[in-house]
Amino acid sequence: MENIRYYxxxxxxxxxxxxxxxxxxxxxxxxxxxxxxxxxxxxxxxxVERPQIPEELAASTVQTDPVEQLRLLExxxxxxxxxxxxxxxxxxxxDLDEMNPxxxxxxxxxxxxxxxxxxxxxxxxLMSITFEAPEARKAAAVLNEYLxxxxxxxxxxxxxxxxxxxxxxxxxxxxxxQEVEAQSARILQYKQAxxxxxxxxxxxxxxxxxxxxxxxxxxxxxxxxxxxxxxxLIRIYEATGQVGGGARQAEASLSPEQRRxxxxxxxxxxxxxxxxxxxxxxKLLRARIAELEAKVGASGSSDEEGQDPGRPPVLNIxxxxxxxxxxxxxxxxxxxxxxLEALEESIGATPxxxxxxxxxxxxxxxxxxxxxxxxxxxxxxxxxxxxxxxSRGQRISVIEQPAVPSQPTKPNRVLIAGGGVFxxxxxxxxxxxxxxxxxxxxxxxxxxxKRFNITPxxxxxxxxxxxxxxxxxxxxxxxxxxxxxxxxxxxxAVHVYxxxxxxxxxxxxxKLGVRW
Numbered sequence: 001m002e003n004i005r006y007y008x009x010x011x012x013x014x015x016x017x018x019x020x021x022x023x024x025x026x027x028x029x030x031x032x033x034x035x036x037x038x039x040x041x042x043x044x045x046x047x048v049e050r051p052q053i054p055e056e057l058a059a060s061t062v063q064t065d066p067v068e069q070l071r072l073l074e075x076x077x078x079x080x081x082x083x084x085x086x087x088x089x090x091x092x093x094x095d096l097d098e099m100n101p102x103x104x105x106x107x108x109x110x111x112x113x114x115x116x117x118x119x120x121x122x123x124x125x126l127m128s129i130t131f132e133a134p135e136a137r138k139a140a141a142v143l144n145e146y147l148x149x150x151x152x153x154x155x156x157x158x159x160x161x162x163x164x165x166x167x168x169x170x171x172x173x174x175x176x177x178q179e180v181e182a183q184s185a186r187i188l189q190y191k192q193a194x195x196x197x198x199x200x201x202x203x204x205x206x207x208x209x210x211x212x213x214x215x216x217x218x219x220x221x222x223x224x225x226x227x228x229x230x231x232x233l234i235r236i237y238e239a240t241g242q243v244g245g246g247a248r249q250a251e252a253s254l255s256p257e258q259r260r261x262x263x264x265x266x267x268x269x270x271x272x273x274x275x276x277x278x279x280x281x282x283k284l285l286r287a288r289i290a291e292l293e294a295k296v297g298a299s300g301s302s303d304e305e306g307q308d309p310g311r312p313p314v315l316n317i318x319x320x321x322x323x324x325x326x327x328x329x330x331x332x333x334x335x336x337x338x339x340l341e342a343l344e345e346s347i348g349a350t351p352x353x354x355x356x357x358x359x360x361x362x363x364x365x366x367x368x369x370x371x372x373x374x375x376x377x378x379x380x381x382x383x384x385x386x387x388x389x390x391s392r393g394q395r396i397s398v399i400e401q402p403a404v405p406s407q408p409t410k411p412n413r414v415l416i417a418g419g420g421v422f423x424x425x426x427x428x429x430x431x432x433x434x435x436x437x438x439x440x441x442x443x444x445x446x447x448x449x450k451r452f453n454i455t456p457x458x459x460x461x462x463x464x465x466x467x468x469x470x471x472x473x474x475x476x477x478x479x480x481x482x483x484x485x486x487x488x489x490x491x492x493a494v495h496v497y498x499x500x501x502x503x504x505x506x507x508x509x510x511k512l513g514v515r516w
Contacts (some may be wrong), residue, residue: 014435016479018428025427029420031491036416037094038408042139043133044147045400046070048125051387066394067124067396071397072157074127075151092138112146126399136405143402154396162381162388169378176371183364190360198345199354209343215453216336219329226326264289338510353489 011018048066064072076082083105089094093107115128129146133139191198268285276282464472 010436011432013124014334014432017431017435019480021419022424022428022430025422025424027488027491029423030417031488032311033411033413033416033420034223036411037134039132039134039410040136040139040405041130042136042143042402042405043128043400044398045126045128046147046396046398047076047127047394049397051394063105064394067117069128069154069394070125070127072113073154075148076112076153077149078109078112080105082149088143090138090141090145092133092142094134104483123302131232136408139403140404145400147402151396158388158394162385164379166385167383169374169381172374173371173378176367176374179366180367180371183360183367187357187364190357194349194353196342197349197353198319199350199357201349202350205343205347209340209347212340212343216333216340219336223326223333226322230322230326233318233322262290264292284371348441392417424429434510 021322048069080101084101085098087104087108090113093099093104096104099107111126111132113130115125117124129143131139131142131146133142160302250486268289271279271282272283
């Protein structure tokens with residue numbers, strides 16, 4: 001009981017401080033609760049719908065997660081440009097002319113609430129948007145502007161992405177097509193420049209090389225045989241003094257031109273028996289005979305240069321014929337050797353040509369594969385672009401249209417006033433506790449015992465006179481009166497001469513980003 005009286009006396013002694021804090025906070029709270037303008041809140045809901053065409057049949061090229069799409073739309077909607085444009089065009093804020101752009105943006109964002117779901121597998125892509133305004137129609141009008149911006153930005157974003165994808169693959173197909181054509185032209189040019197060393201004809205050239213080597217061996221053997229025949233004829237003549245073979249051998253020793261000359265002369269004799277000299281056949285035979293005689297005469301003169309005048313003519317003719325055959329064979333041998341040398345060069349160059357050609361063909365195959373893939377993706381991009389152009393892909397739909405509220409939703413005046421009074425009383429009591437905790441002055445016998453470790457026989461309280469009591473009580477009543485009248489007067493002066501309390505509270509809420 002004594003403790004209760006003691007604490008009560010302390011409270012009464014500190015009552016002015018309690019009244020100051022409690023009155024200030026309570027007065028501000030009550031004033032704000034009474035002066036705050038009514039706030040109307042409108043609400044709308046949007047959802048991200050799945051594509052209308054199944055992705056198995058035709059997929060859009062704009063693939064975004066629905067929840068991420070909502071978050072992206074939220075960031076685009078709350079941009080500074082959009083907030084300023086809507087606030088000024090619809091005149092949403094009451095003191096718009098007195099606010100700078102930063103304050104307007106803060107106020108619009110503080111009045112806008114967007115409930116975006118978290119990313120998850122089974123999360124429904126549903127977003128709620130609310131806006132608070134001093135007038136009901138303005139709240140609904142702002143939300144309608146929000147919906148218009150959201151749908152327009154979503155459509156522009158998806159169509160823009162689809163168009164950019166289509167443009168990219170069109171350019172990619174054109175680029176790869178030009179590279180494929182250029183690589184094909186390079187391969188053709190390289191093949192034409194190394195036509196004799198291409199790997200495709202290697203097997204044929206190896207077979208041709210084998211045949212030429214056999215022909216070369218055969219011609220070498222024939223040349224050796226002709227040389228042996230000449231030497232044998234000379235040895236026989238030197239040993240016996242005779243030329244063997246007779247007319248048959250002499251006929252065999254004739255050159256091909258000489259044989260053809262004899263045949264043509266025989267044909268001319270037969271033709272003259274039937275035709276006259278003016279006949280075309282006769283003229284043709286005489287012309288050919290003249291040509292052959294000229295050739296035989298030229299070869300005969302060259303053969304006579306190597307003939308020995310001491311030998312019989314038949315032997316010289318046979319030796320000349322053999323020498324002529326040897327020369328022809330030597331010429332054929334030279335031609336075959338030249339062809340073999342060219343074949344060996346082409347066969348030796350084939351591995352290098354093959355490696356270079358394979359590298360060029362691999363590059364061509366890679367470009368062709370990229371071109372085919374780009375062609376397929378271009379077809380998909382065209383399909384996706386048509387889907388987005390016709391709004392058949394993923395899109396934003398409105399579930400709940402903004403409605404004009406009939407009753408203000410804020411502020412809760414009773415809650416604000418009651419909370420302010422409670423907060424003021426709690427703050428006053430807390431201030432008294434803080435003052436007493438910081439005051440170490442002994443005021444009771446128990447304090448003397450604890451502090452000085454003595455036990456007093458008795459304690460005498462301080463006795464004030466009647467005048468002192470009257471003065472003390474008068475001062476306390478005066479302080480209370482000043483507090484109870486001065487604080488409301490000060491609040492009223494701020495409201496009238498500085499800034500209305502509702503605007504001051506509204507700015508504070510905009511700054512803090514909270515609404516009551």
